[in-house]
Amino acid sequence: MKGCDHEQQHAIAAERARANMPKEEEVERVAASFKAISEPSRLKILFALRHGEMCVGHIVEAVGSTQSAVSHQLRILKSFGIVSARRDGQNIAYALADEHVVAVLELACAHLKCKL
Amino acid sequence: MKGCDHEQQHAIAAERARANMPKEEEVERVAASFKAISEPSRLKILFALRHGEMCVGHIVEAVGSTQSAVSHQLRILKSFGIVSARRDGQNIAYALADEHVVAVLELACAHLKCKL
DNA sequence: CTAATATATGAACAGTTATTCATATATTGA
DNA sequence: TCAATATATGAATAACTGTTCATATATTAG
Numbered sequence: 001m002k003g004c005d006h007e008q009q010h011a012i013a014a015e016r017a018r019a020n021m022p023k024e025e026e027v028e029r030v031a032a033s034f035k036a037i038s039e040p041s042r043l044k045i046l047f048a049l050r051h052g053e054m055c056v057g058h059i060v061e062a063v064g065s066t067q068s069a070v071s072h073q074l075r076i077l078k079s080f081g082i083v084s085a086r087r088d089g090q091n092i093a094y095a096l097a098d099e100h101v102v103a104v105l106e107l108a109c110a111h112l113k114c115k116l
Numbered sequence: 117m118k119g120c121d122h123e124q125q126h127a128i129a130a131e132r133a134r135a136n137m138p139k140e141e142e143v144e145r146v147a148a149s150f151k152a153i154s155e156p157s158r159l160k161i162l163f164a165l166r167h168g169e170m171c172v173g174h175i176v177e178a179v180g181s182t183q184s185a186v187s188h189q190l191r192i193l194k195s196f197g198i199v200s201a202r203r204d205g206q207n208i209a210y211a212l213a214d215e216h217v218v219a220v221l222e223l224a225c226a227h228l229k230c231k232l
Numbered sequence: 233c234t235a236a237t238a239t240a241t242g243a244a245c246a247g248t249t250a251t252t253c254a255t256a257t258a259t260t261g262a
Numbered sequence: 263t264c265a266a267t268a269t270a271t272g273a274a275t276a277a278c279t280g281t282t283c284a285t286a287t288a289t290t291a292g
Contacts (some may be wrong), residue, residue: 002160004121004171004207004209005205006169006171007169007203010170010171010173010174012168013164013167013168013169013170013174014166014170014174014175014177016168017164017170017178017250018177018178020163020165021160021164021210022162022230022231024230027160028156028217030208030221031153031155031159031227032154032158033224033225033227033228034150034159035150035155037147038147038148038151039249039250040143041250041251043146043147044137047133047136047137047138047143048130048133048134048137049133051129051130051133052126052229053125053126053129054124054126054129054133055120055126056268056270057267057268058127059130059271061134062134063133063137065160065251067249067268067270068136068254068269068270068271069252069271070249070269071269071271072250072271073250074269074270082288087122087193087258088121088122089120089121089259090120090258090259090266090267090269091120091267091268091269092172092268092270093120093126093191098227100224100226100227101227104190104220104223104224104227107216107222108146108149108150109146110215111149111197111214111216111217111220112142113148114145115230138290147262155279157280172238172239173238173239183238183239183240184239184240184241184284185281186239187238187239188240188241188280188281190239190240191240202273203289205238205290206237206238206290207237207238207239207274207289207291208239222279
């Protein structure tokens with residue numbers, strides 16, 4: 001650290017970083033939100049919902065998983081405010097909660113240079 | 117599913133979702149990238165690096181963890197192209213790899229209504 | 233070359249999590 | 263009320279992952 005050519009700038013950056021570091025609690029909230037969208041099974045659900053609201057049965061078809069697994073994952077996504085649920089008769093229709101979700105997915109795909 | 121008021125739209129959306137679902141391999145790449153930024157320890161490193169390039173020792177100070185833990189986490193972040201490394205004498209300076217990273221962090225904070 | 237410093241890494245343990253299976257709840261139609 | 267359909271959920275197991283500890287590697291000063 002001491003012999004670093006940029007010791008001065010780094011020290012300033014480190015000091016600013018320490019001063020502006022979000023509280024542990026907030027860091028954990030953000031981390032939990034990313035974790036919610038970091039499993040392939042949940043991500044597939046989000047990719048599917050980009051095409052519009054769907055009820056569970058359709059999501060199961062779209063992602064090719066089991067009803068139980070999808071339901072468990074939907075609960076997690078909902079608990080983090082990533083999807084919203086709306087009862088419609090016997091069915092429950094799920095949708096992406098807000099534009100941030102789509103925006104984040106698109107940024108990730110841009111970063112990875114994969115087509116969406 | 118059958119009795120759903122929006123059966124028609126949902127079925128169309130489901131069909132489109134199936135047709136446009138990224139390959140398993142791509143879904144996993146995106147998921148892995150999100151997973152990389154979904155642990156509090158790694159997220160703190162990214163929050164720190166928003167303030168500029170830093171070498172490991174400074175990152176350790178900024179996030180308040182151990183050298184070993186930080187080094188392990190940096191390797192993961194680097195392997196996913198989220199941070200870049202540059203040797204500078206005895207030190208190795210890390211920096212955020214591209215603008216997408218900052219943009220994603222900012223979107224997440226906007227979604228969660230927390231100040232960055 | 234040697235000592236000192238900065239960073240990386242392998243192994244092991246503890247904690248977390250996704251899926252499956254079985255079952256429960258809720259809504260609708262008869 | 264009863265049967266059928268859609269969705270949710272609890273428990274259990276298997277797989278994964280972050281941290282720690284000890285140690286290795288790399289760079290520079292002397």
